[in-house]
Amino acid sequence: MVNKKCGSDETITSQVVNYIRNQILVSKKYKKGDKIVESKIAEKFNISRAPVREALRRLESHGLVTTIPRRGAFVSAFSVEEMEEIYGLRYLLEGSIYEALVKKELLKESDFSYLSWLIDQMVKIARSEMTPDEKVLAFFKKDIEFHYFTWLKAERPRTMNILSDLYHQLELGMLDDLSNEKNLEEAARNHYKILEFLKSGELEKLNESRSWSLFARRIENIKSKG
Numbered sequence: 001m002v003n004k005k006c007g008s009d010e011t012i013t014s015q016v017v018n019y020i021r022n023q024i025l026v027s028k029k030y031k032k033g034d035k036i037v038e039s040k041i042a043e044k045f046n047i048s049r050a051p052v053r054e055a056l057r058r059l060e061s062h063g064l065v066t067t068i069p070r071r072g073a074f075v076s077a078f079s080v081e082e083m084e085e086i087y088g089l090r091y092l093l094e095g096s097i098y099e100a101l102v103k104k105e106l107l108k109e110s111d112f113s114y115l116s117w118l119i120d121q122m123v124k125i126a127r128s129e130m131t132p133d134e135k136v137l138a139f140f141k142k143d144i145e146f147h148y149f150t151w152l153k154a155e156r157p158r159t160m161n162i163l164s165d166l167y168h169q170l171e172l173g174m175l176d177d178l179s180n181e182k183n184l185e186e187a188a189r190n191h192y193k194i195l196e197f198l199k200s201g202e203l204e205k206l207n208e209s210r211s212w213s214l215f216a217r218r219i220e221n222i223k224s225k226g
Contacts (some may be wrong), residue, residue, distance in 0.1 A: 020065075062168035093163050114149065115146060118142055
């Protein structure tokens with residue numbers, strides 16, 4: 001329950017956002033296409049519907065929720081075509097990030113060490129005894145940290161803002177993709193290739209590796225699981 005005396009409307013809305021987000025991404029109590037009933041959430045937290053509506057608007061701006069007039073809010077269910085478009089945009093924008101990192105020599109040795117450490121953590125998660133769902137979520141968080149760090153170092157704030165919005169839209173699809181991943185450790189180790197090519201400045205090889213990972217490998221995993 002939200003303690004209304006302890007927080008502002010903004011705090012209450014943020015708490016509701018986090019609750020719904022966790023219900024979708026972590027506990028998976030809300031599935032793709034499920035309706036999110038405002039009144040039930042308002043009743044659960046003993047609040048009015050206003051902060052729930054605002055929370056749903058924010059989640060819609062992140063791509064996790066879709067509002068249909070006169071029907072309500074639903075957990076987003078992107079089509080294959082929509083996901084391919086989003087992945088394509090990510091590929092192009094991250095390509096510009098990596099080009100800036102290489103051509104301007106923006107990554108120091110300490111940065112490469114930090115990124116390598118993040119990959120090490122992903123490998124450990126892949127080898128851990130966590131449940132599959134826990135493993136995928138923990139892996140996803142480290143994956144986001146890895147890519148977010150490269151965006152930050154590239155000193156391209158507008159590109160970074162667009163990529164951040166795309167990642168919100170990608171979350172559901174990426175978690176599904178990781179759930180379909182045949183070899184999570186291999187997926188982690190593919191990130192070492194990114195570091196290798198960033199260090200050597202081999203942008204063409206880097207783009208080829210990313211194209212395979214984002215498109216061919218992902219589709220192959222989905223088909224093999226289906």
